[in-house]
Amino acid sequence: MKHIAYLPYWYFQNRLLKKEKPLQTVLFLTDYCNLKCKHCSEDGHAGTIMKPYRQVKEELEYSYRQGARFLDLEGGEPTLWSDGGYRINDLIYLAKKIGFYSVTVTTNGQRPFDYLAADSIWVSVDGYKRYHDMIRGAGTFDTLNRNIKESGLKNISVNMAINKMNYPSVPDVIKYAAANPSIQSVSLNFHTPYPGTEHMMLPWDKRIHVIDKIIQMKRDGYTVMNSVSGLQCMKRHDFKKFCWISNFILTDGTRLAECPGKTAGLCERCGFSMAGEMHSLMKLRPDTVLAGLKLRMREE
Template sequence: MNCFYCTSKNTGQYDLRNAKVRAALAAAYDRGHRALVITGGEPMIWQDDGARIHDIVSHARALGFQDIAIFTNGTRPLDIPDVTFIVTVDGTKETHNSIRANTYDLILAHIAQTSAKVIASITLTKANADTLEAAVEEIAATRLFKGITFNLLTHNPDMVAQHGFIGEERNHILDRVWALKQQGYPIVLSRAAYRSMKKNNWKRPVKQIELLAGNRVFTCCRDIDNPAICRNCGYSSCVEISQALQGKPSAILELLKAT
């Protein structure tokens, strides 16, 4: 994998150690967290001190975490039954393979073999925006995914200007996503979140979201200290959570359907 928008590759950051992960989970549980989302890098290849990600999930369940999701590229077997896998599918088969090293068929094979719930995740950039509608139709036609979520490219301003969407371009791509939702495709996006993303007026940071990266627990996102990135945030799940916390019925319903 060498996805151009990835902020985790080749950074020199080390994988978290098993003991630190377990301590962080216990601390997060004590702070009131009951939902856990595991990201990477690639979580399905993580291992340390004889433990694999499967063991971390079991430990989190034993602590009392109720909802557990794992972001993955899908190139390893999805062999943890009691989680939601969020698998990156960056467009139609042709577009995805051009971005993600010809992995489309392998991903679908792994999804077909799992008993876990699987949601597709599309990171929308100029590289795949032209095929958005075709991609959603193709993903839905597989009948392997329970939903389709998306992010707008969220990166430093120069990267977003070159590869992502700002201003009216951003609004236009959001309108296209919403139109697909209105057509009945299983897009994970509430009316409240859609409107907030278009107006870009949702309250951030979301204090109820915490992210462990390296030696720091960030509030909401590790870009919290970078206003230029935060202003153009495209993480739809964060917006959805923010709207649910404000009591917006459509966002609450959307999150309940997705979990």
């Protein structure tokens, strides 16, 4: 709870005094992956880099000095990360020792993950059953579903990337998450067209339609992490971005003050719902502030 006190301090420093320092770090550990998802760009699963422990330690210390207190470990498949005897939990303990308040891991859940010491685990569900398998490979939904059940964990959330292939399945993913006692919430994002994956992007009129459906289900009581204000933003190309709230450290060690999508010139076609959430947070929209606080308190 005491960590929540950092948030108004951070807001004052970075929004009002315009320092623009991160609150969260997205740190890529490896580009090794055990899947080749249709929507993932080639370099997302190239299988060439496993960052050394020492490098990750320097990157965590750097991000902490920048002001970040929340960490998301990404890949590739981050649970595949190793360096000698070190495994992903050693990085989670290290981040906590450095001072990060919470650590999340995003995984495809194709291997058991009950051992993960993260505060929160994000599993990627890119559609219900056949939709997920269409994108991630035959049998991947059942494997993920089994590993969720067998994990016995209660700190799992779902991340869905909505694209041209899986958008009809959004309501079923929301219902699946609601019916699963291990799953706390679902976060809905749209496909961002990184090079080679442009064909997966959902046309804008369909995006608006899907957002309206999500808002309706949220109002009907389904647990959706996105705030209504954040979702409304995601209907527009041109809202002001505050994406410096997350810094990114890529697999090749590149340190970016903002999302790699900005470097790639994709902001106007961005699908990452955090962009809408960050905008609404900076504008102090009450529903977004509440959604953010709920998420952070749950993670701690």
